[in-house]
Every structure is written in C-alpha cells, then in structure tokens.
Amino acid sequence: MDATHALLYLSAFLFSCGLAIVVIKRNAIFVLMGIELILNAANINLVAYNAAKPQALDGQFMALFIILVAVCEAAVGVAIVIKVYHFYQTAVPDEVDQLKENF
Amino acid sequence: MNLTTVLFYFFIVVAGSAALYMVITKDLLHAALGLLLCLLSVAALFIFMGAEFLAITQILVYAGGVVVLIIFGVMLTQRIKGNSLVILQNYTVAGILVAAGFLFVFIKLFSGKAIAERTAETATVQQIGVTLLTEYALPIEISGILLLVCLIASAFAATAHQRK
Numbered sequence: 001m002d003a004t005h006a007l008l009y010l011s012a013f014l015f016s017c018g019l020a021i022v023v024i025k026r027n028a029i030f031v032l033m034g035i036e037l038i039l040n041a042a043n044i045n046l047v048a049y050n051a052a053k054p055q056a057l058d059g060q061f062m063a064l065f066i067i068l069v070a071v072c073e074a075a076v077g078v079a080i081v082i083k084v085y086h087f088y089q090t091a092v093p094d095e096v097d098q099l100k101e102n103f
Numbered sequence: 104m105n106l107t108t109v110l111f112y113f114f115i116v117v118a119g120s121a122a123l124y125m126v127i128t129k130d131l132l133h134a135a136l137g138l139l140l141c142l143l144s145v146a147a148l149f150i151f152m153g154a155e156f157l158a159i160t161q162i163l164v165y166a167g168g169v170v171v172l173i174i175f176g177v178m179l180t181q182r183i184k185g186n187s188l189v190i191l192q193n194y195t196v197a198g199i200l201v202a203a204g205f206l207f208v209f210i211k212l213f214s215g216k217a218i219a220e221r222t223a224e225t226a227t228v229q230q231i232g233v234t235l236l237t238e239y240a241l242p243i244e245i246s247g248i249l250l251l252v253c254l255i256a257s258a259f260a261a262t263a264h265q266r267k
Contacts, residue, residue: 003111005213007148010115012209014141016202017122023198027190029131029176033138036169037122040145043157051152057234060154061242067157067164068246072253074169078176079257085180086263092191 014041118144
C-alpha cells in the first residue's frame with residue numbers, strides 16, 4: 001500500500017467517523033465536531049491527489065478555501081448553538097422543535 | 104523502511120484512532136481534545152505530502168481557532184457541576200451502519216485507481232503566495248468578505264438582545 005492510498009483510506013475513515021458522530025451523538029456541539037472531521041477528510045483527499053502533481057497547486061488552494069469555509073461554519077454554528085441554548089436551555093437538537101416562541 | 108515512512112504511518116494511525124475515540128467517547132471535552140489530536144496529526148501528514156503552507160494554516164486555524172471555539176461552546180452550553188460532560192446517544196446502530204456503508208463504498212472506490220507517486224520537488228511558499236495573489240485573487244477577496252460577514256453575523260447572533 002503506497003502513501004497516497006494510505007491517505008485516501010484515512011480520509012474515508014475520518015469521513016465515516018464524522019458521519020457516525022453526526023448521526024449518533026445527541027449534542028449540537030458534538031455534531032459540529034463531526035462536521036469539522038468530515039471537512040478535514042475532504043482536505044486530506046485534495047492534498048493526496050495534489051501530491052501527484054506538485055507544480056499544480058489547485059488541490060492545495062481548494063483545501064485552503066475549505067478550511068476558510070469550515071472556520072466560518074464553526075463560528076456561526078457555535079453562535080447559533082449558544083443562542084439556542086439561552087432560549088431552550090438545552091443543546092440537544094431533537095428538543096429544539098419550535099421556530100418561534102409561543103404566544 | 105526508513106524513519107520518514109515509519110513516522111508517516113504513525114501519524115496515520117494516530118489520526119485514525121483519535122477519530123475513532125471521538126465516536127466512542129461520551130465525554131464532550133475528551134472528544135474536543137481527540138479532535139485536536141486528529142487535526143494536528145493531519146497537519147503532520149500534510150507536511151509529508153509537500154503541503155507545508157497548508158499544514159501551518161491547519162495548525163493555526165484549526166488547532167488554534169476552531170477547537171478553542173468549540174471548547175468555549177462546550178463551556179457555555181453545558182451545566183458544569185464538577186462531573187464530566189457526558190452526553191446521550193441515540194440511533195447508535197443506524198449511525199454505525201450508515202458510516203460503515205460509506206466506508207465500504209469509499210474503500211471500494213479508492214482501491215482500484217492507481218495514482219502517480221509524488222514526484223521530485225514541491226511548491227515553495229513564494230510560489231503559493233504569487234499564485235494566491237494572481238490566479239486566485241478573486242477567491243481570496245471573496246473569502247475575505249465571507250470571513251467579515253461571518254464575524255459580524257456570529258457576534259450579532261451570540262449577543263443577548265433586549266426583548267421588546
């Protein structure tokens with residue numbers, strides 16, 4: 001098994017772990033962590049394929065922009081989770097089932 | 104089997120087991136530290152694959168920013184009374200089945216292709232900087248705007264507003 005294949009298998013494994021976390025865990029912060037893991041798996045894939053052509057930097061830049069978007073997603077996600085926690089007093093996604101406060 | 108190869112596979116194993124630990128554990132803070140370990144190992148792997156700039160970005164942004172942000176989120180959304188931050192789980196079997204299915208499909212997909220091995224020299228930081236400001240100038244500007252928007256949005260969303 002060469003290095004590139006090892007990285008591809010690792011990225012597949014990280015994606016599966018992130019997906020399992022998103023489905024299994026009953027906590028919004030945990031779900032955010034799973035999404036970070038999934039985005040990171042995509043980054044590994046891009047870098048692994050980019051390493052075959054070191055002078056073409058497209059894969060690395062794509063990974064760079066994925067990191068940027070992941071940062072924005074984490075910041076806004078944590079802000080929303082904190083807001084939801086203040087309103088519902090819970091961080092469990094299943095228990096947040098109303099869009100507007102009751103009148 | 105030289106030292107570089109051993110270290111490469113060592114970091115692969117560390118990243119994989121940290122991710123697996125995140126799935127297994129029910130403690131929120133332990134999972135955040137597992138995420139940190141996983142991201143740092145992936146940064147080390149980026150260095151092995153000739154993406155030094157990306158590795159530094161990964162350490163700065165993920166390990167320094169995202170994980171700290173997530174730990175702040177844990178602190179602000181859990182009632183901490185001296186006990187550990189244990190969370191509940193549901194759909195355990197379904198989640199593991201879906202994840203295993205995706206893992207099987209991806210491994211099937213990746214195992215067939217033969218990929219050219221890494222050749223000779225890698226791009227320097229100078230090349231990356233020049234490319235970033237010429238060919239990728241527009242995406243960089245757009246991501247700057249995206250970062251500004253998300254900064255304002257998250258600051259606005261997390262503030263406690265006076266209800267009328």
